Amino acid sequence: MQTTERAGPDTGGMSRSEARDAEFTAYLAARQPALLRTAYLLTGDRHQAEDVLQTALAKLYLSWDKVRDRGAVDGYVRRILVNENNSVWRRGWKRREHATEVVPEGAPHVDAYDEGTGDALWQVVQTLPRKARAVVVLRYYEQLTEAETAEVLGITVGTVKSQASRALATLRERTPAALDPREEER
Known part of the structure; x- marks a missing residue:
C-alpha cells in the first residue's frame, strides 16, 4: 500500500x-555561489571545495526538516563545511597540487587591491595552518562576529581572538611590503 503525504495548509x-x-x-539557488566561495577559501582547491560543498549540501538536505530556524541555515552549513574540510584533511586526502585559479568573486574587504595584488595576498593566506585559515575566512571574509565564528568552529570566543591575532601577525610578517597598503602612505 502506497501512502501519499497530504498538503499542509501553507x-x-x-x-x-x-x-x-x-x-x-x-x-x-540563492546561497550556493557564496557557499562554494567559502569552501574554496577553506580548502584552497576548487575541486576539493566542490567535493566538500557537495557533501555538506547532501547532509543539509537530509537534515533539512530538523533545521527549525531557517535564518540559522548558513551557520549550520558553514559548520558542516569546516567539519568536512577537517575530515578530509585528517584522512590525508588533501591534494598535493597547488590551486592556480583565482578566488571566485573577490571578497568585499579586498576591494583596495587590484586583481594581481589580491591573488598574491590570497597566496599568503593559504600559508596559514588550516585552523587559523578557517578563523580568518569566517571572521574577515564571511564577516562573522567573534561569537558566530566561535560557534561555527566549536571553540571559545577567546580562542577565536587569539587565533585571529596570531594569524594576522603571521600574515603581516609574511606579506611582502609591496602588498601592504600602509606602505603607500609612508
Whole structure:
C-alpha cells in the first residue's frame, strides 16, 4: 500500500515533500555561489571545495526538516563545511597540487587591491595552518562576529581572538611590503 503525504495548509497545494524540496532548491539557488566561495577559501582547491560543498549540501538536505530556524541555515552549513574540510584533511586526502585559479568573486574587504595584488595576498593566506585559515575566512571574509565564528568552529570566543591575532601577525610578517597598503602612505 502506497501512502501519499497530504498538503499542509501553507504549502500551496504541494505535498510536504514537494514543499520541502522547493524550499531547499530555493535556498540552494540563492546561497550556493557564496557557499562554494567559502569552501574554496577553506580548502584552497576548487575541486576539493566542490567535493566538500557537495557533501555538506547532501547532509543539509537530509537534515533539512530538523533545521527549525531557517535564518540559522548558513551557520549550520558553514559548520558542516569546516567539519568536512577537517575530515578530509585528517584522512590525508588533501591534494598535493597547488590551486592556480583565482578566488571566485573577490571578497568585499579586498576591494583596495587590484586583481594581481589580491591573488598574491590570497597566496599568503593559504600559508596559514588550516585552523587559523578557517578563523580568518569566517571572521574577515564571511564577516562573522567573534561569537558566530566561535560557534561555527566549536571553540571559545577567546580562542577565536587569539587565533585571529596570531594569524594576522603571521600574515603581516609574511606579506611582502609591496602588498601592504600602509606602505603607500609612508
